[in-house]
Amino acid sequence: MxxxxxxxxxDFKEMRPIDAKIGVVPNADGSxxxxxxxxxxxxxxxxxxxxxxxxxxxxxxxxxRVHYTMLSFSVGERAKPGASRRSQEISKVTEWALSPVVxxxxxxxxxxxxHIVIPQANAGTRCAGINAAAMALAHAGIPMTEMISAVSxxxxxxxxxVDLIKEEEDxxxxxxxxxxxxxxxxxxxxxxxxxxxxxxxTEKFEEALEAGKDACKKIFELQKxxxxxxx
Amino acid sequence: MTPKEKQENPGKEGKRxxxxxxxxxxxxxxxxxxxxxxxxxxxxxxxxxGVVEKIDRLVKVIPLSGVxxxxxxxxxxxxxxxxxxxxxxxxxxxxxxxxxxxRECHGFIEESExxxxxxxxxxxxxxxxxxxxxxxxxxxxxxxxxxxxxxEGLIVKVNPHRxxxxxxxxxxxxxxxxxxxxxxxxxxxxxxxxxxxxxxENQLFARKAIEFVIENTIAEGLTEKVEEWLKENxxxxxxxxxxx
Numbered sequence: 001m002x003x004x005x006x007x008x009x010x011d012f013k014e015m016r017p018i019d020a021k022i023g024v025v026p027n028a029d030g031s032x033x034x035x036x037x038x039x040x041x042x043x044x045x046x047x048x049x050x051x052x053x054x055x056x057x058x059x060x061x062x063x064x065r066v067h068y069t070m071l072s073f074s075v076g077e078r079a080k081p082g083a084s085r086r087s088q089e090i091s092k093v094t095e096w097a098l099s100p101v102v103x104x105x106x107x108x109x110x111x112x113x114x115h116i117v118i119p120q121a122n123a124g125t126r127c128a129g130i131n132a133a134a135m136a137l138a139h140a141g142i143p144m145t146e147m148i149s150a151v152s153x154x155x156x157x158x159x160x161x162v163d164l165i166k167e168e169e170d171x172x173x174x175x176x177x178x179x180x181x182x183x184x185x186x187x188x189x190x191x192x193x194x195x196x197x198x199x200x201x202t203e204k205f206e207e208a209l210e211a212g213k214d215a216c217k218k219i220f221e222l223q224k225x226x227x228x229x230x231x
Numbered sequence: 232m233t234p235k236e237k238q239e240n241p242g243k244e245g246k247r248x249x250x251x252x253x254x255x256x257x258x259x260x261x262x263x264x265x266x267x268x269x270x271x272x273x274x275x276x277x278x279x280x281g282v283v284e285k286i287d288r289l290v291k292v293i294p295l296s297g298v299x300x301x302x303x304x305x306x307x308x309x310x311x312x313x314x315x316x317x318x319x320x321x322x323x324x325x326x327x328x329x330x331x332x333x334r335e336c337h338g339f340i341e342e343s344e345x346x347x348x349x350x351x352x353x354x355x356x357x358x359x360x361x362x363x364x365x366x367x368x369x370x371x372x373x374x375x376x377x378x379x380x381x382x383e384g385l386i387v388k389v390n391p392h393r394x395x396x397x398x399x400x401x402x403x404x405x406x407x408x409x410x411x412x413x414x415x416x417x418x419x420x421x422x423x424x425x426x427x428x429x430x431x432e433n434q435l436f437a438r439k440a441i442e443f444v445i446e447n448t449i450a451e452g453l454t455e456k457v458e459e460w461l462k463e464n465x466x467x468x469x470x471x472x473x474x475x
């Protein structure tokens with residue numbers, strides 16, 4: 001049996017409904033919420049502030065620190081709270097995805113802390129986290145060259161799908177599932193995040209990248225709209 | 232409206248559009264990139280969330296959010312964090328700690344006397360005399376009134392980018408609030424406001440007025456609105472005092 005229809009009856013290249021908001025954490029210097037359907041990410045930005053301990057400071061440029069956490073009630077079976085191998089990996093790739101656009105050279109000796117919290121998860125949390133973090137950075141007034149949008153694309157059996165859900169990631173029939181989160185820059189169209197979990201042919205890979213790019217454009221439009229409403 | 236008129240009547244050219252980082256704000260090759268912008272090819276691109284201001288050929292972005300950006304000449308309110316051999320380290324809410332050297336204070340201060348002058352945790356009003364790459368220098372030796380230690384009164388914390396609206400054009404807004412509340416108000420450019428009045432009621436009234444301004448920063452004709460609000464609430468205040 002091949003994968004003919006998606007679990008939630010979406011089109012293969014259609015995302016779940018997306019939503020975004022800024023200023024969700026009043027205590028932070030900047031904050032944002034981003035959601036793909038029932039996957040929700042909250043990002044709060046603190047800084048730029050002087051980095052302590054002093055020996056960690058970089059006199060040439062500022063430092064970006066990302067902390068990603070999934071709350072224990074975010075998934076069906078209780079997630080163990082605290083840092084895990086997975087959360088460390090996601091923190092690191094998020095940091096790498098964001099740092100090319102942040103003008104850290106203007107902020108020597110400082111640190112910018114980004115805390116990404118996932119209160120509810122159904123796959124695609126790192127992409128939702130990156131989208132929220134990009135908006136939170138803009139809200140915090142951090143100098144940035146452009147915005148970032150991220151989405152997960154994949155191949156379920158032999159179909160290219162955009163914005164996978166948990167059931168699709170676990171699909172095992174036919175060719176199985178391939179999961180590929182991508183992050184695109186809004187202006188230059190460069191990629192800052194590309195991970196791949198599964199097997200995919202070169203042709204299908206390029207098709208998936210294109211599908212991701214189109215979805216990221218839609219996400220960017222929403223990010224832009226929400227940020228422009230800021231007063 | 233010509234750029235010159237625009238400069239003289241800020242906020243009068245109607246609603247200004249908010250730009251986001253990465254947005255192209257000028258395609259004219261002759262325009263010059265100002266603050267929070269970069270030149271990319273022919274275009275000028277914004278690097279911060281804010282509103283665009285164009286003065287002649289210079290295009291810049293006025294930020295709307297984020298931490299305080301220190302500027303030379305600003306009056307700021309800060310908290311003493313540490314005492315060193317030759318001065319005080321002061322947190323003014325900027326990315327870098329500010330430094331108040333001994334030589335920038337009035338009179339002769341013995342090193343052992345330093346903590347009696349400004350102790351750790353004290354709030355002080357000072358002026359920024361220099362902003363360097365990773366340091367900020369403060370001074371007390373200026374003619375401005377009110378520089379020194381804060382001993383009494385109320386501190387209100389607001390978004391530093393809203394401070395120009397609280398002060399108003401040539402201090403018109405803050406003067407209104409001062410007169411209505413009979414308080415001495417010192418507005419730190421870093422978003423900390425010091426209110427000192429005869430009694431708590433007046434101080435709280437001044438704080439309420441400032442909160443009203445913050446909530447309505449985008450409204451047009453804000454000064455008139457505030458005037459009305461002050462009149463209305465002043466009466467309420469009097470009644471409350473009478474009842475008590």
